[in-house]
Amino acid sequence: MSITYLEAIREAQAKALRDDPRVFIYGQDVGAFGGAFKATKGLAKEFPGRVLDAPIAEDAMAGLAIGAALEGMRPILEMQFADFSTVAFNQIVNQAATMFWRTNISCPITVRLPCGGTAGGGPFHSQTMEAIYAHYPGLVVLTPATVEDAYSMLLEAVAIDDPVIFCEHKFLYYHLKADSLPTEALPVGKARIARVGRDLTLVTYSAMVHESLAAADELLSEGWEVEVVDLRSVKPLDTDTVIASVARTGRLLCVGEAWPWGGVTAEVITRVVCEGYDLLDAPPQRLNAKDTPVPYHPNLWSAHRPTARSIAAAARKVLQR
Amino acid sequence: MSITYLEAIREAQAKALRDDPRVFIYGQDVGAFGGAFKATKGLAKEFPGRVLDAPIAEDAMAGLAIGAALEGMRPILEMQFADFSTVAFNQIVNQAATMFWRTNISCPITVRLPCGGTAGGGPFHSQTMEAIYAHYPGLVVLTPATVEDAYSMLLEAVAIDDPVIFCEHKFLYYHLKADSLPTEALPVGKARIARVGRDLTLVTYSAMVHESLAAADELLSEGWEVEVVDLRSVKPLDTDTVIASVARTGRLLCVGEAWPWGGVTAEVITRVVCEGYDLLDAPPQRLNAKDTPVPYHPNLWSAHRPTARSIAAAARKVLQR
Amino acid sequence: MVQTVIEPTSAGDVSATRDLYIKAYRFMLLARVLDDKLASLYRAGKILGGVFLGRGQEALSVSIGVGLRERDIFAPLIRDMAGRLAFNESVLDAARTFLGSSLGPMRGRDGNIHRGRPKEGQLAMISHLGAMISVVNGGLFARRMRGIKGTVGVACCGDGSTSTGSFHEAMNQAAIEKLPLVMVVADNQYAYSTPTERQFACRSLVDRAVGYGIPGYEVDGTNLTACLNVVGEAIARARAGEGPQLVVANLLRLCGHGEHDDAQYIEPKLKASDLGRDCMKLAEAYLTQQSWADAATLSKWRAEAVQKVEEATAAAQREPGPDPFAENYWAALSTENLLEGNE
Amino acid sequence: MVQTVIEPTSAGDVSATRDLYIKAYRFMLLARVLDDKLASLYRAGKILGGVFLGRGQEALSVSIGVGLRERDIFAPLIRDMAGRLAFNESVLDAARTFLGSSLGPMRGRDGNIHRGRPKEGQLAMISHLGAMISVVNGGLFARRMRGIKGTVGVACCGDGSTSTGSFHEAMNQAAIEKLPLVMVVADNQYAYSTPTERQFACRSLVDRAVGYGIPGYEVDGTNLTACLNVVGEAIARARAGEGPQLVVANLLRLCGHGEHDDAQYIEPKLKASDLGRDCMKLAEAYLTQQSWADAATLSKWRAEAVQKVEEATAAAQREPGPDPFAENYWAALSTENLLEGNE
Ligand SMILES: Cc1ncc(C[n+]2csc(CCOP(=O)(O)OP(=O)(O)O)c2C)c(N)n1
Ligand SMILES: Cc1ncc(C[n+]2csc(CCOP(=O)(O)OP(=O)(O)O)c2C)c(N)n1
Numbered sequence A, B: 001m002s003i004t005y006l007e008a009i010r011e012a013q014a015k016a017l018r019d020d021p022r023v024f025i026y027g028q029d030v031g032a033f034g035g036a037f038k039a040t041k042g043l044a045k046e047f048p049g050r051v052l053d054a055p056i057a058e059d060a061m062a063g064l065a066i067g068a069a070l071e072g073m074r075p076i077l078e079m080q081f082a083d084f085s086t087v088a089f090n091q092i093v094n095q096a097a098t099m100f101w102r103t104n105i106s107c108p109i110t111v112r113l114p115c116g117g118t119a120g121g122g123p124f125h126s127q128t129m130e131a132i133y134a135h136y137p138g139l140v141v142l143t144p145a146t147v148e149d150a151y152s153m154l155l156e157a158v159a160i161d162d163p164v165i166f167c168e169h170k171f172l173y174y175h176l177k178a179d180s181l182p183t184e185a186l187p188v189g190k191a192r193i194a195r196v197g198r199d200l201t202l203v204t205y206s207a208m209v210h211e212s213l214a215a216a217d218e219l220l221s222e223g224w225e226v227e228v229v230d231l232r233s234v235k236p237l238d239t240d241t242v243i244a245s246v247a248r249t250g251r252l253l254c255v256g257e258a259w260p261w262g263g264v265t266a267e268v269i270t271r272v273v274c275e276g277y278d279l280l281d282a283p284p285q286r287l288n289a290k291d292t293p294v295p296y297h298p299n300l301w302s303a304h305r306p307t308a309r310s311i312a313a314a315a316r317k318v319l320q321r
Numbered sequence C, D: 001m002v003q004t005v006i007e008p009t010s011a012g013d014v015s016a017t018r019d020l021y022i023k024a025y026r027f028m029l030l031a032r033v034l035d036d037k038l039a040s041l042y043r044a045g046k047i048l049g050g051v052f053l054g055r056g057q058e059a060l061s062v063s064i065g066v067g068l069r070e071r072d073i074f075a076p077l078i079r080d081m082a083g084r085l086a087f088n089e090s091v092l093d094a095a096r097t098f099l100g101s102s103l104g105p106m107r108g109r110d111g112n113i114h115r116g117r118p119k120e121g122q123l124a125m126i127s128h129l130g131a132m133i134s135v136v137n138g139g140l141f142a143r144r145m146r147g148i149k150g151t152v153g154v155a156c157c158g159d160g161s162t163s164t165g166s167f168h169e170a171m172n173q174a175a176i177e178k179l180p181l182v183m184v185v186a187d188n189q190y191a192y193s194t195p196t197e198r199q200f201a202c203r204s205l206v207d208r209a210v211g212y213g214i215p216g217y218e219v220d221g222t223n224l225t226a227c228l229n230v231v232g233e234a235i236a237r238a239r240a241g242e243g244p245q246l247v248v249a250n251l252l253r254l255c256g257h258g259e260h261d262d263a264q265y266i267e268p269k270l271k272a273s274d275l276g277r278d279c280m281k282l283a284e285a286y287l288t289q290q291s292w293a294d295a296a297t298l299s300k301w302r303a304e305a306v307q308k309v310e311e312a313t314a315a316a317q318r319e320p321g322p323d324p325f326a327e328n329y330w331a332a333l334s335t336e337n338l339l340e341g342n343e
């Protein structure tokens, strides 16, 4: 048996619907059609009345989920693409995220955001919005990089009493496969050492974990042992695991697919230098997408986002200091 | 004569309307009423047909400004509070910000955001959104801290060919006064050394400049000379001036009124450690608002945001390392 | 499908009608007295943040409050003191929130008009206009999924708020889902300083109903009987499963947008028109005319309202404000182990 | 104010009517041939990103293109190949964008349906549905401020897009400002897989017009004559200063949402109904019936369209894609001195 990242997301939703009567799914085309990416395939049939097509109204979609959560439900909201969540932005950051702090009533919604670049996706079907949501208090922001995490973290997202922004990466949907679904998992809030190494700590998340692992392979052939830390969740961010790794390697490179200004990479570097300054033997560095919209054409796209190659090049610079 | 920060904003708009027929102002209650804060007082009368009340429709307000900009106009959009720009978020970050890159046609809109905390403002009338907008490519994000900058930077904002997010701080509206309006000014993109010092570089912007200057006063009485850098614009961010200051002082504290995760403070620290690592004699630190919504009650509010006192305390920690 | 109800035909038991009218009037009165007190506290510098009053809108607002039942959902807006009190809010909740007591429902975190008790069906509005309507939809949607029947939800807004995308998305959503939502629009002729001709171009906002495929009703918002009837019937129809209902009331705000605003922009012509009548005075005249209350009774009721308000505001003023060091105010998540250390 | 036009009365000069019809038909044909070519290139793996076709919607779309004049503004959506071509787009622009040529108007930065030339009045849509309408308003608003008269703007969208808050805000804005906006809604019965009963609950989307206080017209979107008349008249009224106009066309998308979609969800009953008729076939029958074209002429026109499309797609395929090292692609601002160094 083999299961993809996308299937894991479907299976997690099926299990959540099966195990918890409070769960329902709401999103454009998620019903009989099974969603633009088929992440809810078959679920409307299996769980009648609990997987519902929404109108093209992301603000009201989020509002409805919030209102239902206040009544004790556990809605899963599918945005057709992460990019369209800008329309629901106000409800997410001002209504859902402030609810518990203002009223002492928790607001357990899970917002699934199909994120990230794919060849030909272009400026409005490629965005990664984790930094935007992580900036706001009151949200949990998850960025699973593996099939196992896609599954276990989505289940955990539904169980968490707070609003969760679940950033699933479209590039991994079909590419990434595992043999089976996990039965246990690291909890949300813990980073994972995806690869052990002693020369450099490479902190990353989501699809960039795989580019980074490939870069680490390349660097190994040059004699460098790179430790790759998969953050898994960017808020909360597991600073302890990152700093412990930097303590071992003395060097830090952060890689993110998002834009540089105020991104995950800036946040991680800031935490490390503020809290673990003396552990560093060389200046930390970051590598991000270029500071322009995400290009449509693959020639441009592959120069826009970090790749194994550009990550290896950035790592070499850190290593050679 | 004495002129407030708010009056400077009004005067800049009057001058822009007077000097450039392409300029118009659009926003809720900006017409005969002169705006919720009176930043457009008298302008509708002085410039008939060019200062227009908008319906409560921030998305369409921004869309209209963008469309007019494409036709060669120079719209100034007033959001009644920065917090409400979340409703216009999609038009700003996906339509205005991507326009030039996608079509090669510039989109010169100025979005005025009355930002920041005041006592009793609460969660939805106090937000500072500079980090959110700065994350997106294609936007210029200005954060004037002085009467002079409020005036000269707003005029420059209107003249800039790209979309500008003009973060004016409500706390400064009436408090801050100058003797006269400036006739010349630093250009956008250049930070200002607001106070010279040799022991610590304190990088900040907007209302926090004044808290930081007060903290510097306090620290001077203890014998520390703190250099205060007013960023003025957070995107572009004048890394050179900041690094040059750190080169002189060896120490860095960044202060921002926004939330910590991915804020201006994280971006500044990241740039300094990535580009000027060896200049630091001690770990840099940041001080931000607490990671919750902005509280309504002044008891909570003054514990939520950085103040001269908490800034001085944070500075002492950096100085004593 | 658009109906215009000017003067309702009041059928049924006269004494029930009278009792309801009196109950509604007394909540209007309590709201007016409380609003007036808040205004004077504001002028005395005792209140932080804005004070927004429902003066002139009590008849409409109270009709919602008396029409709702315990398990219903209510999303009041800034001018709904009367509706809040009539639904289930205590004077003390209001007083505490405006006066920054840490014992109020918002515990000093949020203020004034943003107060609410969502667990008791009273949503705590965010400022962004239009944003609460789909939240009401969500509550109703959840109840339907859970098999809870017979509850309704009322969302309020002003003329200006109907211009928001949120309003539209939520109205359409309610219509598609046939939710028991009653949308009550108080067309008070202005959104802050902006007159309706800069806000919409249709004859009346009730004309929006047909575009959502739902019934719409127009009512004279200065007339308590009309409001009780039209709002009451809309709630009854929603409760009976007839789907969303739109009620648009015509009236005038008899105060500034907030107490900081002298509202000089309001047209004298409007003030002098029928729209400018004070629903309180009309209700008092009606009470007297029907011999449901005489001047002495009205005075007694007022004195009782004043006493309640004085007691609550005095109590709230004696209560402590929040102490940021005594309590953990800095947790934005309910899941403690997911909190990050604060700066 | 809502009018339903099924079969227009065609007045005026018959030869002008014929010429317009033929012109429109030939652009429809060109669009259909180009769409078909793009579909086959997509299946051959030559196109990156999505291919969304206007099949079945050409009569409506082309009516916009032939109704507009050079200085007008047009915000096409994903199914508007016919309207684009008839307005001012070259086949080469379309081909280049779909085929990733760096010589296309988007220079490889954005793809396919997002192409546009704003300076020539053809806006380059962003994906977010509803977002272009207020941008058209802005263009019209600017022209009015600048004293430019007699231009109109047309914005297009589907049934699903009318549920967006952006649609509502922009429609209301246009109505308040009395802008010469013509909003053309193609109700093709589905938004992706979602049928209209999950999208709105009014009888027809034209019922929204009254709520904005603007005229609304319903038209049979499969009938070119009807479309030319109704869209043409709406444009004329807007141009004459009568303010915004809403046109809702009833039709069926005769293809998948995109070429990746087999559209199995479309009800066979709808396909078999009048809505499911192919506007191209109806137009051809009409041309023949009116003796405006015989079979040979129709073949010739098709051959000419095929040749244009083949030439353009062949040319675009020979052109280079963008070279990220040869040009500065990484400047998101036009103000060079405000650019920050890229990572
Ligand atoms: C999205 C949004 N934009 C702007 C505001 C600022 N604002 C607060 S109240 C108000 C006027 C509201 O007018 P209306 O809906 O008619 O209600 P009324 O005050 O007349 O009762 C405005 C513009 C807001 N709260 N939310
Ligand atoms: C705000 C937003 N939400 C979701 C989408 C994803 N999306 C693209 S096309 C589409 C369906 C559009 O339906 P309709 O408006 O009826 O146009 P049609 O495709 O039928 O021509 C959806 C949901 C989007 N582009 N924008």
Ligand SMILES: [Mg+2]
Pocket: C158, C159, C160, C186, C187, C188, C189, C190, C191, C192
């Ligand atoms: Mg109003």
Ligand SMILES: [Mg+2]
Pocket: D158, D159, D160, D186, D187, D188, D189, D190, D191, D192
């Ligand atoms: Mg459609």
